[in-house]
Amino acid sequence: MSTPEVACPTCSAMSPWSSSNPYRPFCSERCKLIDLGGWFEERFRIPGQPAPDADGEPQSTPSSPDTEPGTLQ
Ligand SMILES: [Zn+2]
Numbered sequence: 001m002s003t004p005e006v007a008c009p010t011c012s013a014m015s016p017w018s019s020s021n022p023y024r025p026f027c028s029e030r031c032k033l034i035d036l037g038g039w040f041e042e043r044f045r046i047p048g049q050p051a052p053d054a055d056g057e058p059q060s061t062p063s064s065p066d067t068e069p070g071t072l073q
Pocket of ligand 1: 011
């Protein structure tokens with residue numbers, strides 16, 4: 001009989017779906033932790049609040065006084 005295989009949700013690697021793999025359907029503990037980490041981030045995101053990187057770019061500053069045209073002397 002053959003051991004069914006399942007694709008790891010994290011890295012898509014095929015791993016045996018058996019009791020020998022305690023991390024199934026993940027291929028390894030590392031992939032399981034990665035997936036749980038992403039899951040936690042989703043849950044901890046407060047509904048109604050925009051994602052930190054969704055509104056406004058932190059790098060773009062509105063007109064720096066140092067580079068104001070006309071004041072070059
Ligand atoms: Zn994996």
